[in-house]
Amino acid sequence: MKHTYQITGMTCSSCETKVKSALQMIENVTEVVVTKADNSATITMNKHIPLSDLQQALDPKYTISAIQFNETEELAKSWFETYKPILLIFFYISLVVVLVQINSERFNIMMAMQYFMAGFFLVFSFFKFLNLKGFAESYVMYDVFAKRIPIWAYLYAFIEVSLGMAYLINFNPLVTNIFTFTVMSLSIIGVLQSVFNKRKIQCACLGAVFNLPMSTITIIEDALMIVMSGYIIINIF
Template sequence: MTHTYKLTGMTCTSCEDKVKKALELVDNITNVAVSKDKNTAIITMSKHVALADLQNALDSKYQISVIDQSETAEQTRSWFETYKPIVLIFFYISLVTILIQLTNHHFDYMQAMQHFMAGFFLVFSFFKLLNLKGFAESYMMYDVLARKIPAWGYIYAFLELGLGISYLLNFNPIFTNAVTFIVMSISIIGVLQSVLNKKKIQCACLGAVFNLPMSTVTIIEDGLMIIMSLIMILTLI
């Protein structure tokens, strides 16, 4: 597929070369043709690349934007179409959690939160581990700790897996919830900065498998884990 974009900020042939080389390094891009005179970039892709990923590959002095209908359609998808993967994941995790509680004589909200968090971390770590390198690179773009320590992105995916198993086995609840509270509190800082600064970057919550934009949905997702872990800590103390 080939898309044509408006690309501003190029003032010389050196700029054209710089932009061309930067875009050619983006995954799934097979050919790039840029023109400073027309302020355009014609990009051929083997698989669709989001506009935010193209912008992130460029120096801040260059701005790329949509001028063709196919890319416009991508940018104007409905909320549900955009966040469908997360909505379905939360639905299935909630459904399993509720079904488990239906087998009890009474609704145990502590156990329900424990099972929900186990499902959350296990599922989300699964998607991150499908493309660990891709997740770590995306995570490093906005997470405050991963920017300083690149290896943190790799560690984080396995930490989520460990937390999921710990919740499932009810391993040392106070320690498990304390780790969750600390880790998610650090994670939400970068998310808040990105959303408040209106940065158009990819959310790494589901790894590099789905192209989900950073938004208030990500804040709610992290915030929910923080609140639930805090409630469980206060209840257990």
């Protein structure tokens, strides 16, 4: 269901971000769209949330009031429809990895993982850069490191594209994989906390372009990079 509210007290884009972040932290809230231009906030929720609870989540200088109470029950999407973007991405990357080695005498698992990781980081960073600010706002909601150092949310997109290029050109495999293992191990902590606590928040893996919910799929993404980088490190030694 969707409810539209009026928000007073917002004076800049920073206020817009603060209000959105505060509302997204509320249990059963799945999506929040805040617009300073018309002082509105459209909140998608699993069940009705009292206005008093919304107000309590906000800084006292902001006031929220109902201006529209038309509930819109959205048609439930199937699992495939929800995760179709990310499934297609994994399919295309896997297809490219297979085609790269199709003329080889034998399938090289190390090379396959290297190219898969290159495609993973390059594609996922691309979607983050389409709306870097939107990605950062979503990422800081659950990443343990970004919560303490918000600039990390912006740096993360640059780290991903750098790792993608490093894998593509086979730059110092040991250093590249150790760095990947470390970064993804830090990243998965916040993901695990959010999924196990059943927080209904947007996954930032594809930036702010697609509205993907945080779920086991997100855990698999990070875990896959951890396992692959760990496997390569072990084989290098």
